[in-house]
Amino acid sequence: MNVDKNIAELVFTFFRLLRKEPLEIRRGIWQVFLDEALAKELDGWRAKERLFQFTFDRKLADAYGAELITSGSYRLDTILQAVQKQALLSRAHLPHDRFHEPSIRASMVQRLSGSAQYPTRFYVLNLERSFSPYLWIVFQISRITHHRRDTLYSISVHLCTGRVTPLPISTQLFVGGPPFGPVQRRVLSYKQAYNKLCRHIGEELAVQDQTWAEEAHEALEAEQRKLASFFEGSMRQDELAARQRALVENYAPRVLVQPMRGALLYVPNFCYKLMEVGQTERVFHATYDPLTHEVTSTERDQSSAKRSSSS
Amino acid sequence: MESLFPLTVPLLSGGRELQSDPKPEYSEPISLGKFSVQFSQHGLKRLVQEIRQRRFDDWEWFLLALKGDELSLTERNPTKLLALEHLADLWKKVGVIPYPHQIKTAERAINEMRGQAILADEVGLGKTIEAGLILKEYILRGLVRKCLILTPASLAWQWYSELYEKFNIIAGIQRTKWDWTYSDILIASLDTAKRAEHASIIHEIQYDMLIIDEAHKLRNSSTAAFKFVDRIQKKFCLMLTATPVQNDLKELYNLISLLKPGQLGSYRSFRAKFMQDKRTAKNPEELRTLLSQVLIRNKRGEGTVQFTKRIVHPIVVTLSPAEQDLYNEITAFIRAVARRVGTSSNLILPLITLQREVCSSFFAAGMTLQKMLEKQLPEANPVLVQLLERAVQIRHNSKCDILEQLMATFTDKVIIFTEYRATQDYIRYRLQQAGYTTVGFDGRLSRGKKEWIKQQFANQAQVMVSTETGGEGLNFQFCNTIVNFDLPWNPMRLEQRIGRVHRLGQTRDVHIYNLVTEHTIEEHIMYLLHKKINMFQEIIGELDAILLHLKLDRSFESELMRIFLENDEKEEIRRELDKFGERILQGKQQIRSPIMDLLEEG
Numbered sequence: 001m002n003v004d005k006n007i008a009e010l011v012f013t014f015f016r017l018l019r020k021e022p023l024e025i026r027r028g029i030w031q032v033f034l035d036e037a038l039a040k041e042l043d044g045w046r047a048k049e050r051l052f053q054f055t056f057d058r059k060l061a062d063a064y065g066a067e068l069i070t071s072g073s074y075r076l077d078t079i080l081q082a083v084q085k086q087a088l089l090s091r092a093h094l095p096h097d098r099f100h101e102p103s104i105r106a107s108m109v110q111r112l113s114g115s116a117q118y119p120t121r122f123y124v125l126n127l128e129r130s131f132s133p134y135l136w137i138v139f140q141i142s143r144i145t146h147h148r149r150d151t152l153y154s155i156s157v158h159l160c161t162g163r164v165t166p167l168p169i170s171t172q173l174f175v176g177g178p179p180f181g182p183v184q185r186r187v188l189s190y191k192q193a194y195n196k197l198c199r200h201i202g203e204e205l206a207v208q209d210q211t212w213a214e215e216a217h218e219a220l221e222a223e224q225r226k227l228a229s230f231f232e233g234s235m236r237q238d239e240l241a242a243r244q245r246a247l248v249e250n251y252a253p254r255v256l257v258q259p260m261r262g263a264l265l266y267v268p269n270f271c272y273k274l275m276e277v278g279q280t281e282r283v284f285h286a287t288y289d290p291l292t293h294e295v296t297s298t299e300r301d302q303s304s305a306k307r308s309s310s311s
Numbered sequence: 312m313e314s315l316f317p318l319t320v321p322l323l324s325g326g327r328e329l330q331s332d333p334k335p336e337y338s339e340p341i342s343l344g345k346f347s348v349q350f351s352q353h354g355l356k357r358l359v360q361e362i363r364q365r366r367f368d369d370w371e372w373f374l375l376a377l378k379g380d381e382l383s384l385t386e387r388n389p390t391k392l393l394a395l396e397h398l399a400d401l402w403k404k405v406g407v408i409p410y411p412h413q414i415k416t417a418e419r420a421i422n423e424m425r426g427q428a429i430l431a432d433e434v435g436l437g438k439t440i441e442a443g444l445i446l447k448e449y450i451l452r453g454l455v456r457k458c459l460i461l462t463p464a465s466l467a468w469q470w471y472s473e474l475y476e477k478f479n480i481i482a483g484i485q486r487t488k489w490d491w492t493y494s495d496i497l498i499a500s501l502d503t504a505k506r507a508e509h510a511s512i513i514h515e516i517q518y519d520m521l522i523i524d525e526a527h528k529l530r531n532s533s534t535a536a537f538k539f540v541d542r543i544q545k546k547f548c549l550m551l552t553a554t555p556v557q558n559d560l561k562e563l564y565n566l567i568s569l570l571k572p573g574q575l576g577s578y579r580s581f582r583a584k585f586m587q588d589k590r591t592a593k594n595p596e597e598l599r600t601l602l603s604q605v606l607i608r609n610k611r612g613e614g615t616v617q618f619t620k621r622i623v624h625p626i627v628v629t630l631s632p633a634e635q636d637l638y639n640e641i642t643a644f645i646r647a648v649a650r651r652v653g654t655s656s657n658l659i660l661p662l663i664t665l666q667r668e669v670c671s672s673f674f675a676a677g678m679t680l681q682k683m684l685e686k687q688l689p690e691a692n693p694v695l696v697q698l699l700e701r702a703v704q705i706r707h708n709s710k711c712d713i714l715e716q717l718m719a720t721f722t723d724k725v726i727i728f729t730e731y732r733a734t735q736d737y738i739r740y741r742l743q744q745a746g747y748t749t750v751g752f753d754g755r756l757s758r759g760k761k762e763w764i765k766q767q768f769a770n771q772a773q774v775m776v777s778t779e780t781g782g783e784g785l786n787f788q789f790c791n792t793i794v795n796f797d798l799p800w801n802p803m804r805l806e807q808r809i810g811r812v813h814r815l816g817q818t819r820d821v822h823i824y825n826l827v828t829e830h831t832i833e834e835h836i837m838y839l840l841h842k843k844i845n846m847f848q849e850i851i852g853e854l855d856a857i858l859l860h861l862k863l864d865r866s867f868e869s870e871l872m873r874i875f876l877e878n879d880e881k882e883e884i885r886r887e888l889d890k891f892g893e894r895i896l897q898g899k900q901q902i903r904s905p906i907m908d909l910l911e912e913g
Binding site for chain 1: 337338340341343344345346347348349350351353354355358359361362366367368369370371372373374375376377378379380381382383384393395396397398399400401425426452453454479544546568571572573574576577579580
């Protein structure tokens with residue numbers, strides 16, 4: 001991750017979203033007007049409106065007195081704090097026109113033909129455009145021993161099927177707000193969806209590298225042995241037990257999982273009504289999910305649903 | 312103008328929101344082999360609640376916030392100390408240059424010692440900086456929220472300002488019982504904290520970090536302070552002391568067991584394995600290895616830091632006959648009263664003050680005479696009135712004349728120290744008349760004003776006239792000349808004066824000008840401080856420990872006063888001062904224990 005480039009991007013987006021365009025008053029130095037609300041947000045309740053000059057270059061900051069925004073700087077911290085307080089919940093949809101429908105259609109027909117046992121042709125009778133609701137949550141996973149290592153982990157769950165999947169599509173392609181079009185009816189409650197995500201994370205953690213925990217565990221055992229040696233032959237066994245408990249509480253390796261922010265995402269479905277012409281004729285529905293590239297086919301009477309192989 | 316800033320109510324319990332929540336609700340731990348996992352239930356509740364209330368925010372802000380999350384986590388998983396990057400700008404502003412040994416110490420304490428360490432650097436190497444750096448690092452890593460700093464009461468303010476100025480950590484200084492619970496980072500006096508009514512509250516709190524300054528006071532395990540600290544629940548602990556051990560290996564054992572019980576085993580096993588007698592260690596190599604796991608000691612000069620020189624310039628001032636007469640009369644009056652009431656009387660304190668003031672200026676002495684008169688000392692009234700009248704009549708100040716001459720030789724900034732505000736005002740008046748720009752600095756100023764005056768001095772004024780009370784906690788490394796207009800009687804206060812400019816970060820030799828009036832007590836004080844114990848040129852590192860060891864920490868001035876009162880002749884006074892000086896030097900030797908070698912070579 002190129003931190004410096006990302007920092008600049010974050011700062012300019014921050015001001016842009018506030019409808020404040022920084023003006024480059026000298027090469028590498030920008031100036032922007034901070035109204036009182038924003039000044040207070042960044043510098044506390046005593047701040048007043050002012051012109052704010054900033055740069056990402058330490059030399060320019062020294063030479064011209066502009067505030068330096070760089071990794072670890074006070075100003076970056078205040079901007080990050082302001083930014084991270086915002087938008088903890090949002091919703092967005094992925095419009096159908098982000099996809100080239102004829103390619104999807106061709107690919108699906110090809111896939112269905114490939115899976116048929118004898119020569120068959122498929123005709124598209126109709127296309128319905130709908131959306132599937134997903135709950136997408138970004139979790140902070142903290143591995144805690146005497147150190148703490150935090151990582152972000154984002155994962156989504158289909159609110160109709162309960163399928164848990166990472167989001168393979170760039171969030172930049174999504175458009176804010178609910179979709180214009182039918183949305184599949186949600187089957188899972190949000191609590192169930194959240195629990196599914198937690199279960200999935202638990203399973204993922206269980207199979208990941210556990211060296212960190214093993215090391216912490218060994219260190220903890222060594223501490224416990226030392227403590228036991230301190231109380232050797234002592235009558236103060238209650239105190240020993242209490243201190244052992246405190247050791248475990250403080251140093252036992254553990255993982256805390258907490259949601260940082262979440263979004264309801266509406267992912268488009270391409271639902272085709274098809275006619276199969278071969279040894280027999282039949283009409284059925286096939287749905288293409290662009291998130292997983294799966295095609296789900298359903299008989300007209302809904303009784304003999306069949307799933308084709310996923311790509 | 313309408314603000315466009317879309318402030319929203321935080322939804323999930325992430326980041327700061329979680330930190331502000333004292334008890335985030337997590338699910339029961341689920342064991343996954345070597346570790347357990349807990350999921351935030353609190354976050355779930357708020358998530359569902361917010362979706363139900365349809366509090367959806369703008370998608371672009373959401374993406375930006377997400378980028379912010381990523382960026383702050385990139386920052387939080389570093390290979391080196393995060394605090395160094397975070398503090399770079401601040402340190403540049405306030406002129407702090409971290410020394411390699413300080414950074415190394417912080418890294419060792421965090422990475423190797425798991426936040427449990429005794430920082431036992433020699434005096435002047437910046438133990439407070441090291442502790443502040445470690446604290447800041449843990450705060451940035453999200454591992455410390457609640458921290459208690461126990462110090463001697465006199466150092467609480469110094470800790471506050473160091474943390475604020477150098478680490479941007481805003482700590483509270485304990486004043487009420489509520490502070491224990493509600494202040495996240497709290498500085499408190501150990502003596503106050505150990506009192507039963509406070510101790511009961513403190514022992515209920517789970518601290519993320521405990522810092523104990525002057526930890527050598529906890530070497531004795533039978534003291535109330537030791538027992539009090541032993542019961543504090545803490546995850547990380549730093550103990551700061553330049554003298555973790557003095558005469559007895561048991562002291563070392565106690566201190567380390569307080570930090571990490573079991574590091575040296577049980578006392579019985581420690582005695583059998585490591586103690587030949589109480590001052591001699593057995594198996595020193597093994598002991599050293601164990602000590603190095605919890606104790607860091609940096610020494611001056613060994614790749615750490617070289618202080619610049621202190622160059623002392625004694626300036627002898629001869630009083631005018633009128634001044635000398637008045638001085639002699641006031642001294643005679645003090646002796647007469649002191650001999651009558653005895654040196655242990657309460658009345659002796661104003662007399663000591665008067666004797667010291669008369670060496671400073673007659674303005675300062677006049678103020679005290681006035682106050683004494685107002686308090687109606689019945690037996691002294693007629694003489695006092697007479698002395699006061701004489702003091703008021705003196706319009707000439709020989710010391711200030713010399714000071715003006717001296718000032719003409721300086722081209723750089725100067726700090727002039729005096730102990731008395733009356734003298735301070737007079738010096739400023741005289742120097743301003745002579746065309747110098749001056750600022751005054753003393754204990755009456757608020758924190759903000761002190762900072763402002765410091766800036767004024769750095770940028771505009773040539774002279775700062777300061778009383779000691781204003782000196783603590785503020786550093787003036789940009790200046791390298793100090794003038795002691797009068798001499799404090801206590802070497803600790805003298806060291807504090809010099810320490811304002813002669814400290815880490817000073818790049819030039821420091822010039823110390825001492826104005827000493829001939830044929831006064833000041834001559835003797837100068838003899839003791841300069842000739843006998845060489846206060847000016849050497850940093851007597853363990854001075855506080857020496858004075859404590861000799862039980863002189865509170866009675867240094869009284870001891871000097873006793874010598875002056877009990878001896879009339881100059882030679883007698885010198886003899887007594889010689890003995891006194893010897894005691895201090897012996898004390899220095901006594902606290903220098905061979906056991907310390909264990910730490911140093913380790």
